[in-house]
Amino acid sequence: MLIDITRLADRLLKGRLPTGVDRVGLAYVEHYGPDARALIRYSGHWIELDNQYSKRVFRALLSGERDIASEIRRPVLASAFRKRKSKGVLLLNVVHSGLDEADYARQLVKRQLKPVFFLHDLIPLSHPEYCRPGEAGKHYRRMDTMLRFARGLIMNSEATRQTWHRHVQDLRGTPPVDVVAPLPPAQLPAPRSNPWPGRDYFVCLGTIEPRKNHLLLLNLWRQLIETMGNNAPALALLGQRGWECEQVVDMLERCHTLEEHVIELGACDDATLSDWLAHARGLLFPSFVEGYGIPLVEAIAHGVPAIVSDLPVFHEIAGNIPEYLDPLDGAGWKRLVLDYRHPDSQSARLQRKRMAGYVAPDWASHFALVDRLLDQIVNCGSSVHDPVESA
Helix, strand or coil, rough: CCEEEHHHHHHHHHCCCCHHHHHHHHHHHHHHHHCCCEEECCCEEECCHHHHHHHHHHHHHHHHHHHCCCCHHHHHHHHHCCCCCCCCEEEECCCCCCCCHHHHHHHHHHCEEEEEEECCCHHHHHHHCCCCCCHHHHHHHHHHHHHHHEEEEECCHHHHHHHHHHHHHHHHHCCCCEEEECCCCCCCCCCCCCCCCCCCCEECCEEEEECCCHHHHHHHHHHHHHHHHCCCCEEECCCCECCCCCHHHHHHHCCCCHHCCCCEEECCCHHHHHHCCCCCCEEECCCCCCCHHHHHHHHCCCCEEEEEECCHHHCCCCCCCCEEEEECCCCHHHHHHHHCCCCCCHHHHHHHHCCCCCCCCCCCHHHHHHHHHHHHHHHHHHHHCCCCCCC
8 A cells, every 4th residue: 555645745854733634634643554555746757666775754743853754754755766656556545635636646647556536525515615716627627537537535424525526416427435534533632721711711622714704703702792892701712823914904903902812823732732622611613614514523522512504514423412503694693602602501511411422533444444445445445446547
């Protein structure tokens, strides 16, 4: 098996924190790394590292330490001109990296690889208004690569799967075999102390980007502060700044009303996340669209009430536990924030009661499902899904 780690290596070398997609990639490296080799696409080359170098690079990725990031550079440079080209083996790419590039398809055919991809969402196609300019075209090419060449697809939710099959039906294509394998929450350490003592606060987790609807929360908080003063609850935004979010950034940087009540943590490790989540009155998740919803799973798994958008995927992964609202229902969000801010909130108590018996997804169950898909691909050979040979 080969694991395409190009994106993971690039982000580590640039000192960037892992996104949710990257965390999935790292989990796959940890699980399959002992029996796999690393593939890195570098300067037009597809570089397959040998077993020894692969193990070193996998260790560097999983440690996440900048001082050993050079472990990645050395094997790449040492292997750049070796003519190692595996044929007919499984290739895992679980982070969408490179799939919009024409050379990726050519290499798959040339090397007769059996690619298995993770499809996280189709948001750039279904909701291009929330993405970077040009992202819809790139994502269409990624989906085309998956449709034409994948031997199997892994998906995070039935909602994503249904969106994918509608896309394939529109193209009158034949989809590869797939499996829905829900993603588990992060294994957070035990919380240490209250990061905002003496304050009732809520948390919002995730990259700051248009579809996450941070603007609704900031406008709501400004209204709360103007009417309640220092009695207003606080808000913690935990996540890196993304793209097309100038209005949110303007409010965070220039709205003096928010200064004492809203805090932004762009760099948030698991220990810090554990502290903020454990003492929060609730998670606020007002997204317009999602392919999954790790913050929701994390909140419920740690006993934190959640107020979320009324999205099909949230119902799929959390059932009747959260409070559901239209993402444009500002009055509704205000009402629930004011309710849940109280330590003796009956609504929060009832939601915690609904959490009883909730079992979060785990990696063992996830990979059991993926293993069955991989076994099916290996045992069935080319009959599972024949790639288009004309790329």
